[in-house]
Amino acid sequence: MHDVIVIGGGPAGASAAIYLQRSKLDVLLIMKDYGTLEKTQHIDNYWAFEDTMDGKELVEQGIAQAKRLGVLVKQEEVLNIENFNDFSVKTNKGEHHAKAVLLATGQTKPNLRVKGFREYTGKGISFCAICDGFIYRNKKIAVIGNRAFMSEELETLQNFTDDITVFTNGLDLEVEVDQPVNTEKITEIKGNDVVEKIVTENGEYKVDAIFIAMGTPSANDFALRIGAFTKNNNILVDDNFMTNVDGLFAAGDCIGGLLQIVKAASDGAHAAIAMNKYVRSLKK
Amino acid sequence: MHDVIVIGGGPAGASAAIYLQRSKLDVLLIMKDYGTLEKTQHIDNYWAFEDTMDGKELVEQGIAQAKRLGVLVKQEEVLNIENFNDFSVKTNKGEHHAKAVLLATGQTKPNLRVKGFREYTGKGISFCAICDGFIYRNKKIAVIGNRAFMSEELETLQNFTDDITVFTNGLDLEVEVDQPVNTEKITEIKGNDVVEKIVTENGEYKVDAIFIAMGTPSANDFALRIGAFTKNNNILVDDNFMTNVDGLFAAGDCIGGLLQIVKAASDGAHAAIAMNKYVRSLKK
Numbered sequence: 001m002h003d004v005i006v007i008g009g010g011p012a013g014a015s016a017a018i019y020l021q022r023s024k025l026d027v028l029l030i031m032k033d034y035g036t037l038e039k040t041q042h043i044d045n046y047w048a049f050e051d052t053m054d055g056k057e058l059v060e061q062g063i064a065q066a067k068r069l070g071v072l073v074k075q076e077e078v079l080n081i082e083n084f085n086d087f088s089v090k091t092n093k094g095e096h097h098a099k100a101v102l103l104a105t106g107q108t109k110p111n112l113r114v115k116g117f118r119e120y121t122g123k124g125i126s127f128c129a130i131c132d133g134f135i136y137r138n139k140k141i142a143v144i145g146n147r148a149f150m151s152e153e154l155e156t157l158q159n160f161t162d163d164i165t166v167f168t169n170g171l172d173l174e175v176e177v178d179q180p181v182n183t184e185k186i187t188e189i190k191g192n193d194v195v196e197k198i199v200t201e202n203g204e205y206k207v208d209a210i211f212i213a214m215g216t217p218s219a220n221d222f223a224l225r226i227g228a229f230t231k232n233n234n235i236l237v238d239d240n241f242m243t244n245v246d247g248l249f250a251a252g253d254c255i256g257g258l259l260q261i262v263k264a265a266s267d268g269a270h271a272a273i274a275m276n277k278y279v280r281s282l283k284k
Numbered sequence: 285m286h287d288v289i290v291i292g293g294g295p296a297g298a299s300a301a302i303y304l305q306r307s308k309l310d311v312l313l314i315m316k317d318y319g320t321l322e323k324t325q326h327i328d329n330y331w332a333f334e335d336t337m338d339g340k341e342l343v344e345q346g347i348a349q350a351k352r353l354g355v356l357v358k359q360e361e362v363l364n365i366e367n368f369n370d371f372s373v374k375t376n377k378g379e380h381h382a383k384a385v386l387l388a389t390g391q392t393k394p395n396l397r398v399k400g401f402r403e404y405t406g407k408g409i410s411f412c413a414i415c416d417g418f419i420y421r422n423k424k425i426a427v428i429g430n431r432a433f434m435s436e437e438l439e440t441l442q443n444f445t446d447d448i449t450v451f452t453n454g455l456d457l458e459v460e461v462d463q464p465v466n467t468e469k470i471t472e473i474k475g476n477d478v479v480e481k482i483v484t485e486n487g488e489y490k491v492d493a494i495f496i497a498m499g500t501p502s503a504n505d506f507a508l509r510i511g512a513f514t515k516n517n518n519i520l521v522d523d524n525f526m527t528n529v530d531g532l533f534a535a536g537d538c539i540g541g542l543l544q545i546v547k548a549a550s551d552g553a554h555a556a557i558a559m560n561k562y563v564r565s566l567k568k
Contacts, residue, residue: 015546260553263554266547269544
């Protein structure tokens, strides 16, 4: 078991991992990719880089720095986090355990942008199978997604019903599933008091519930599953960057505030110092 | 007149100047030297620098970055800040004006470390000629210091009394003064209810008051002169990094908190964003 697992390899995650490692904790950093910085090409305002930097290059240097200082870095996609006696972090490649977890996965991406999406959110549209699946026992369910995160949700939902259709919303299905799959683009969600239909470019499909599991789970998705409070898509943390869940910390864009590299890196440093205290208090 | 004067060229000051410049304000950054980072040789924990960095090198790169983006940088020593209609910043080379000022001069250095120093602070030992000089009209005063800051204080004190001795506390006198000078090392401050004597390695000198003006004025010295609140040597700022003095902001080590580069640079970015709003609100 590790002392700390950091999820996310950008400025918040890597900065935290560097501080944690230097306080002599056993740190595992799990990152899927380079996040939003991968596509940010002209960074001029992060202090002490004389020349314009490329976002991906900065992230790479941060990871190289973390590795040089001894941080264990794994390129895996985190699919779920559970919290019993310790934290269990399930990825596409295995399971890792730690006494504390830092969420540093950046800002939540925009969700399904179709008519009716906002209207039926919470009225049949759900973002968490483990939270809401039991409500739809033996009902007709749609899961929207095309990757490992969708499979993860699908597996949970199969405990409640057999009538599940996967909608990829026009994307290629990247995982194997044993349920019907619809790859048409979704154009609208319809209903009355609650969700009734998914409308695609070619037809309409009756559903009792829709579970959204597009792309990679965001910090918000983890927060939802583990019971951490959020507000306006930002994870709520205290002065020590800890969520309401003991041992679960968050830093960087996923907690809101200034969406700037230097703020995220600073968050990471602050969170790491608090996490070090937290982990050491457990050891007493 | 500039929109903003930033005092200090370290992570907080340069980061702020970069953000201010990019928000299209007219920014002057005044720095005396490389601050505490000049002597910090192994920096491993500032995110995205793969290799160990030298503090001076980081500061140089931050200044080069600021200059590349258009920030006007002057290497001068700030001696005083006044605030009437606008801010007037007096340096060893001239006077500059701005609508807002950012103090980013790092942490206050330790003061005179001799027996009796703490005991008589506020009981005859003062840190501000303009604040307390009038109390000692026609009295016997000592000014401790050896540089331009001491001259600045001396000039103010000469309005109140002619009986002033400069004590350099063992250092070379770097400025010309027309008052008696004592270059012995100070070993103790003595008194009863209030200060009565300066004890040096070679003798005792009767005084009614001692004004400390050693080295370069710190952020605290400026705060004192301009009426900004401090607590435990940290300048107090609100959520917008503004002090209780309208238009006077502070960031980095001089406001306390984590004394880390990344925190100072992040402070600078936050302060700059708030200062931009402040300056633009004045223009309306």
